Amino acid sequence: MRVFTNYQKFLKQIEEVKKLDYKPSLLLHSCCAPCSCYPLLILKDYFDITIFYNNSNIYPESEFELRYDTLCEYVNKINNEYDSNIKIIKQSYDNESFNAILEKRKDDKEGKVRCFMCYSLRYKELCEYASKNNFEYVCSVMTISRQKNEEMINKILEGYASKYNNLTYLYSNFKKDKGLEKAQQIIKETKMYSQNYCGCKFSIRENIEH
Numbered sequence: 001m002r003v004f005t006n007y008q009k010f011l012k013q014i015e016e017v018k019k020l021d022y023k024p025s026l027l028l029h030s031c032c033a034p035c036s037c038y039p040l041l042i043l044k045d046y047f048d049i050t051i052f053y054n055n056s057n058i059y060p061e062s063e064f065e066l067r068y069d070t071l072c073e074y075v076n077k078i079n080n081e082y083d084s085n086i087k088i089i090k091q092s093y094d095n096e097s098f099n100a101i102l103e104k105r106k107d108d109k110e111g112k113v114r115c116f117m118c119y120s121l122r123y124k125e126l127c128e129y130a131s132k133n134n135f136e137y138v139c140s141v142m143t144i145s146r147q148k149n150e151e152m153i154n155k156i157l158e159g160y161a162s163k164y165n166n167l168t169y170l171y172s173n174f175k176k177d178k179g180l181e182k183a184q185q186i187i188k189e190t191k192m193y194s195q196n197y198c199g200c201k202f203s204i205r206e207n208i209e210h
């Protein structure tokens, strides 16, 4: 039996969406503008996008706000340039509750179990919100990141999405088709703020150590 990659599944889903006579709604998890800049350019042509910014993993709060502001600035730019209507929903900051869970695996290297727990916390909330508010699709921009395991992201998010009959999971691997290079080019051209650590306080420490 042929096994499709997440990227092939994504392309197939986009072909299906193209046949529709409307743009289905997509609740798109975004962690920051640098990771979102290229995925948004692709997805805006096929979906009615609402970004879900629920990233209480980010430490400190000023960084959470800075990444949010950078994202808003980029979304405004896209909306103006392409006459699109991408919206953003921001969830309140609660780093303490997040850390109470992540602390258990504070010594993990980035990309290991602590990160899978971190994806889970955010994707669970994304799917609950999406289902309750009748979004059709869910997805996350995070598969573009070089440091992130796209297989695990797809597996975890698909698992939560499958709990809801009214949600369709949009597979992704935004690294494909030179996604990383295209994102780097946008970051350079727009001079947007681009952080040098993933987000949690443990990743700041890792960044200093390397």
Ligand code: SF4
Residues within 6 Å of the ligand: 057, 058, 102, 110, 111, 114, 115, 116, 118, 119, 198, 199, 200, 201, 202, 203
């Ligand atoms: S390194 Fe990034 S993904 Fe991993 S736990 Fe920290 S903030 Fe979350």
